[in-house]
Amino acid sequence: MNDTLRSPSRQQIFPPMDREAELDRLSLKLRNASGVGMQVLSLLGSQADGLLDMLPTSVRSGLEKATAAALEQSFNAAAASRGGRLGDGSDWLTRAITIGTGAAGGFGGLPSAMAELPVTTTIILRAIQSIADEHGFDPAKPEVRAACLRVFAAAGPLDGDDDLDLSFLTLRMTVTGASIKSLISKIAPRLAIPLGQKLAAQSVPVLGAAAGAATNYAFTSYYQDVARVQFGLLRLAEQTGESPESLTADLKRRLA
Incomplete structure (x- = not known):
């Protein structure tokens, strides 16, 4: 890793890793990542594809634009929050916070779920930046912030597709304002689908708040x-x- 991308709080040298064992560990983590999402679908009694059909046509047609706007807002807001008094929280603390925002978003149906979208995206992106720091990368660096952003290019947790597309792992890190906009334009269409599924789940009558939390x-x-997995x-x-x-090619062979 380029020294200029190192996190000031992670200057130590990480102990050597066994290449094969580490790739096995990462492939298992990636394979198990969607497990909770499948439980959510069971709770809703729905298929992932069917969720999108529940959204009004006007919302479906505007999903990509809304997703891009949420990513743009979150890109700067997440980094700014790390620079203040608010320290990095644990995985469970972050999940607890988003459970609360999801429940609040689902309580008011689709309008409140749309308003909650950039808030939750920011919280998740901030958690991703913390994970970058945990692996020795400096989240203040534009290249690392771009790498954090591209995590959202992965298929969503409700996808359930065994043939995982790992192309998000090899998207190049970009640094300029124009290239960040370009990166967001590439990620937004991919993220719009899982976020649409999330919005649909939150709009389910009666179950909205519980579905939003889940x-x-x-x-x-x-x-x-x-x-x-990425970092x-x-x-x-x-x-x-x-x-x-x-390494990504080797990881994909293990997933296959």
């Missing part, structure tokens, strides 16, 4: 796991001298 828990734990892979690339693309 889906937010699933989303938060899922993206935390995906972030640990674990980058740290392994530093130690072995291999490219992330090569």
Whole structure:
């Protein structure tokens, strides 16, 4: 890893890792990431594809734009929150907070769920930045912040597709304002689908608040796991001298 990307709080050298054992560990984490999401679908008695059909046409057509707006707001807000008095919380604390925002968003149906969207996205992105720091990367660096953002390019927790697309792991880290907008434009269409599923779950009559809490828990734990896979892979690339693309290809073979 380039020294300029190191986190000031993580200057120590990480102990050497066994390449094969680490790839096995990361593949297992990625495979299990959607487990909670499948439980949420069981709670709702629905299929992931069916959730999107529950949304009004106007909402479905505006999902990509709303997702891009949420990502743009969150990109700066998450970083700013880490610079203040609010320290990094544990995984469970972050999940507890998003459970609360999800319940509040689902309580008022679709309008409140739409308003809650950028708030929860910011909280999750801030947690991803904390995981970057945990792996020795400095979340204040634009390149690392971009890497945090691209975690959202992974399939959502309600996807349930065994043929995982790992192309998000090899998206290049970008640094300029224009390239961040370009990165968001690439991520938004992919993230719009799982966020649409989340909004639909929160709009379920009577179950809205409970579904909002459950889906937010699933989303938060899922993206935390995906972030640990991505930054674990980058740290392994530093130690072995291999490219992330090569390690990703090996990871995909294990998933297959």
